[in-house]
Amino acid sequence: MVLRGTKRFKTASILLILLILLIIPFESMEAEGPLRIAITPVLPEGHLEPNREMINYIGDRIERSAELVQRRSYQEINDLLQKGEVDVAFVGGVTYILGRDKSAMELLVAPVVFDESTNYFSYLVVRKDSPIRSLLDLKGKRFAFTDPLSTSGKLLPAYLLARINETPETFFKKYIYTYSHSSSIEAVSVGLVDGASVDSYIWDFLSSKDPESVSRLKIIERHELIGTTPVVVRNDIEPGLKERLRRVFLDMERDQRGREILNKMGIKRFVDVKDSIYNATREMFKFVERRTDPGRKKKR
Amino acid sequence: MIRLILKPFQDWGLAKRISAGVGLLLFILPLLLGLFVIEQDRKVLDEELKKRGIGLAERVSLPAVDHILHDDIWELYKLIRDITKISAATENIALYAMVLDNSGKILVHSDPLSVKLGEPIKDSVSVGGSPNPDSLLSKGILIREIRLKEESLYEISSLILRGDERLGITRIGITKRYMEEQRRRLRRDLFIASFILGASGAIVGFLIARQMIRPLNQLTRSVAALGDEQFDKDIKDIMAPVRRRDEVGLLADSFNMMIQRLKKSRKELKESEERHRSLWEHVEDSMIRVTLEKKIIAVNRRVEEVIGYPREEIAGSDISIMIPDKYCDLFDEVFQRTLKKGEKAPTIEIEVLTRDKGLISMELDMRGVTIRDEVESIQIHFRDISKRKEIEQELINAARFVTIGELTTDLTHEINNPIGIISGFAQQILAKMDEGNPSYKFVRIISEEAKRCKNVMKDLLAFSQPSSFQYSLVNPEDLINESLEFVLLLLHQKELISVKKEIQDNLPRLYLDIPRMKGVFLNIYMNAVDAMPQGGDLITQASLDGSYIKIAVSDTGKGIPEDYLDKVFTPYLTTKEGGSGIGLSISKRIVEAHNGRIEIENRLEGGARCLIWLPSHEGAIK
Incomplete structure (x- = not known):
């Protein structure tokens, strides 16, 4: 009797445990899956915390878990959007115009970082002790681009060179890609390259958050660019979600938490923008393409 | 060398020395051991460093x-x-890459x-630049030691390979600074640890040693407190109060036993010293002990009495202050002889300068006081012989006086007779001779001169006649003793002569001229002593013989030759060398002047005997 009672209890226990083990995974799964947001490390290493806070904020606001997807280059993010593997992405101007051409993404919002417009600058920076005073002085020197698809970090200097019938290959002794503006700043600082073209937004961000990192550098040329780096969504995103996301971004400055995150990121607010503000970028891109050797092998 | 190093520490106390020794040992031993281990560890660390360098290089190369x-x-x-x-x-070992x-x-x-x-x-290790970089990099890794800005470092080169295809080289400069710093830190920690160990060892050692030595200190205090007065206390009060069962306890026991023995021998010593002091103080001689440099160490009471210096005053002075200049050489000579041989030098007679600049005749003996065969000091005996000298002089004067007087009487008699004859016959010739005779004048001159000569002789006799006898009563024994005393004073080797007396009790007194009779006895005694140059018995016997007191003086000498026996009282006849031969004849006359009798005979048992009979007082009156 006693023996049988114990056996029954054991069996019941095992069944219970199995049941619990089966239920747990299902419980943690969501019906829709998390919202995936892709970001290139625009912000320098060591300052990525606001990114995470922003993702969490967005997730909380749309009442879905949000997942941060980080890639090193814009190209990778472009690919992810095209494959539908991310829902939202922070991209560059060139990325956007190329992605839109392929119908891979739609414009959502753009940040205001300078004055009250969606304009910004591309800074040409060199070391303070350098004799280089203009882009032309950089001939035969080493230069750092950020991303091949970066507007301020690649397109603008390439455009300037194209205007004097030069390409990076002919003009520079050596050029490299750092895939981040802060890396470009570091590359110039340590002497890996002699100059770089960087986003004014990052420069200003570093100047205020980490003055040491730009202390050895000076800006020798400033070039204004129209259309800050936009936030895009996957082309086939559900319109309701897109609208909800747009509102979350636009309303960020209206609540305390959102303002704090914007503040940390050096962004004043997000605004609605029209696709046409990126026309200037399109012009530059085409100009460079025309002048560049069609047979040039594209970097990633 | 070690002694030289240890010298300053020899003054340290035992506890300090033990503490220092333990401390030093505990400091040095682990230090040496540690340094040895660190040195051994160096290679391991070096290899470790290289490995880490290689690891870093590979972290780049892959x-x-x-x-x-x-x-x-x-x-x-x-x-x-x-x-x-x-x-x-972490440690920043990669200086560059x-x-x-x-x-x-x-x-x-x-x-x-x-x-x-x-x-x-x-540089030579860059690919293509070196003589054979491929061989150097045969295993994909090359380590070489280089110097960069005064710093020694390893440069690790690692091939960047994609399969067999070589893409490049990673080179990393690994500094040894941190390894060396680590070793320095290790050494410093080791030093500190050793120092702490040594210091605690020293402290603990000191405490233990002090604990162990405390009874020793107690012992030391006990010993130090052992003054004279301590020894007079009860033995229990002076014994060291150490109650332990270890070596120190044993030492304390031995020490206490030693104290007991010491106390006993001290007591004995003290008694012996007292006896010695008593002897020293009460001996009749003045005694002075001087150092080998003639500084006075000690004097006895007689010095104070005779020479007049209080001992406090004379202590430390040079002995020469009491030696007159004329005796200095003699004194020094004897002193030096004593010093050299350490034995008794011959006795000398000198005069000693007293404190009040007087001179005292003294006989002086010196003897080295030897301790363990080394002459440590000189002991000088001064014997006051001024009294003896006085008596000697007195006797000589008396004898001379008696002798001259008797001699003159003798001579006068001898001369008177021939002159009487000359005068008598001259008178007879003058009576028979005519005044006109040419010889008459001469004979008369002879007669007158002879008469004058007789008168002169008479005057001389009258002058030289010994003073009239001064009679007084004397106990025969006193007479004998006083005479003997003179003789003994004059003897140089009195120890050879054994003086014996057999004097009958209650002898009647004598009535006589004491100085003259003393001279007689002195004469007889001296003869007896002279007869015994090798020593012998000088026997004086006195007894009543009828109304006479018979005094016999015997010696154990060789006796008198038979053919001289009947001539001993004849003047100018002597067997003694240097003797005048008149001593006994004068003695005979003096004895006979006292109605006495003197005889000399050989004793049957050897030696001579002089017998004198003197009438007792009672007899003399009769």
Whole structure:
């Protein structure tokens, strides 16, 4: 009797445990899956915390878990959007115009970082002790681009060179890609390259958050660019979600938490923008393409 | 050498020395051991460092393949930047890192400004530049030791390989600074640890040693407190109060036993010293002990009495203050002889200068006081002989006086007779001779001169006649004793002569001229002593013989030759060399003047005997 009672209890226990083990995974799964947001490390290493806070904020606001997807280059993010593997992405101007051409993404919002417009600058920076005073002085020197698809970090200097019938290959002794503006700043600082073209937004961000990192550098040329780096969504995103996301971004400055995150990121607010503000970028891109050797092998 | 080093520590107390020794040992031993281990460990550390360097190089080389293929200079830079940063976060062993391409050109460098990027590096290990870099890098790794800005470091070169294809070289400069710093730190920690160990060892050693030595100190205090008065206390009060069962306890026991023995022998010593002091103080001689440099150490009471210096005053003075100049040489000579031989020098007679500048005749003996065969001091005996000298002089004067008187009487008689005859016959011739005779005048002159001569002789006799006898009563025994005393004073070797007396009790007194009779006895005694140059018995017997007192003086000498026996009282006849031969004849006359009788005979048992009969007082009156 006693023996049988114990056996029954054991069996019941095992069944219970199995049941619990089966239920747990299902419980943690969501019906829709998390919202995936892709970001290139625009912000320098060591300052990525606001990114995470922003993702969490967005997730909380749309009442879905949000997942941060980080890639090193814009190209990778472009690919992810095209494959539908991310829902939202922070991209560059060139990325956007190329992605839109392929119908891979739609414009959502753009940040205001300078004055009250969606304009910004591309800074040409060199070391303070350098004799280089203009882009032309950089001939035969080493230069750092950020991303091949970066507007301020690649397109603008390439455009300037194209205007004097030069390409990076002919003009520079050596050029490299750092895939981040802060890396470009570091590359110039340590002497890996002699100059770089960087986003004014990052420069200003570093100047205020980490003055040491730009202390050895000076800006020798400033070039204004129209259309800050936009936030895009996957082309086939559900319109309701897109609208909800747009509102979350636009309303960020209206609540305390959102303002704090914007503040940390050096962004004043997000605004609605029209696709046409990126026309200037399109012009530059085409100009460079025309002048560049069609047979040039594209970097990633 | 060791003694020289240890010398300053010899004055230290035992506890301090033990403490220092233990401390030093506990300091030096672990230090040496530790240093040895650290030194042994150096190679291991060195290998460890190289391994870590290789590890770092490989951490660059493996991912570098991809970056080189993609010409991703930034990632390549980040790789080596991170390597140097990683090591900076820990121990910063990588001073620099670089990646070279196959042509030896620098692709990236951890400090790009310090080199020319894209230019070939100018040293022998760069690919293509060295004699045979492939062999050096046969295992994909090359380690060489280089110096960079006064710093010694290992440069690790590691091939960047993609399969068998060589893409470049990673080179990392690994400093030994941290390894050496680590060793320095180790050595410093070791030193501190050893020092703490040594110091605690010293303290503990000191405490233990002091604990152990405390009874010794107690013992020392007990010994130090052992003054004269301590020894008079009860033995229990002076014994060291140490109650232990260890070696120190045994020592204390032995010490206490020693105290007991010491106390006993001290007591004996004290008694012996007292006896000695009593002897020293009460001996009739003045005694002075001097150092070998003639400084006075001690004097006895007689010195104070006779020479007049209180002992406090004379102590430390030179003995020569009491030696007159004329005796200095003699004194020094004897002193030196005593000093050299340490034995008794011959007795000398000198005069001694007293404190009040008087002179005393003294006989002086010196003897070295030897302690363990070394002459330690000289003891000088001064014997006051001024009294003896006085008596001697007196006797000589008396004898001379008696002798001259008797001699003159003798001579006068001898001369009177022939002159009487001359005078008588001259008278007879004058009576028969005519006045006109030419010879008459001469004979008369003879007669007158003879008469004058007789008168002169008479006057001389009258002058030289010994003073009239002064009679007084004397106990025969006193007479004998006083005479003997003179004789003994005059004797130089009295120890050879054994003086014996057999004097009958209650002898009647004598009535006589004491000085003259003393002279007689002196004469007889001296004869007896002279007869015994090798020593012998001088026997004086006195007894009543009728109304006479018979005094016999015997010697144990060789006796008197038979044919001289009947001539002994004849003047000018002597067997003694240097004797006048009149002593006994004068003695005979003096004895006979006292109605006495004197005889000399040989004794049957050997030697001579002189017999004198003197009438007792009672007899003399009769």
